[in-house]
Amino acid sequence: MPHGDHHHPAADQSGALREAEEACLRRGAQLTPLRRRVLEMVLEAGQPVGAYALLDRLRAERPGAAPPTVYRALDFLLAQGLIHRIERLNAFIPCTEAAHGHDHEHPHQFLICRNCGRTAELSDDSVAAAVAAAARAAGFSPARATVEVEGTCEACAAAA
Structure with missing residues (x-):
């Protein structure tokens, strides 16, 4: 069962940002204002977003970016x-597992709808x-x- 659906904007963006700041503090890392803003933009996108789309948005706020x-x-x-x-x-999405207390090395798989882009x-x-196991069996x-995994999401299959 999917833990996260990145088609719609994050329901609790401020909570996700707070959790990100806390996770960085626990690891001794610093979520600078720029890093935080890029994370906000990834969260706001509501779907996978490319680096150049992020750059375009950032340049609207910081022309020299x-x-x-x-x-x-x-x-x-x-x-x-x-x-x-x-x-x-070639795009980025927020990690939904971070909110569930998993470390950043958790196993992850993605289901990508080829029709609507839902991930x-x-x-x-x-x-x-x-x-x-298959990799080890192959030496x-x-x-x-x-x-x-690329395919068709439930909503697109129902609409077809």
């Missing part, structure tokens, strides 16, 4: 487990274990894996 500004903030947010990168879309995050240990020593 350049790509490295956004990429450094995104790298920090990724390292802290506050967001995830959806490789298939749901799963955290299914059995999927992670199956991927790790590969896995460090981590992200599974991205």
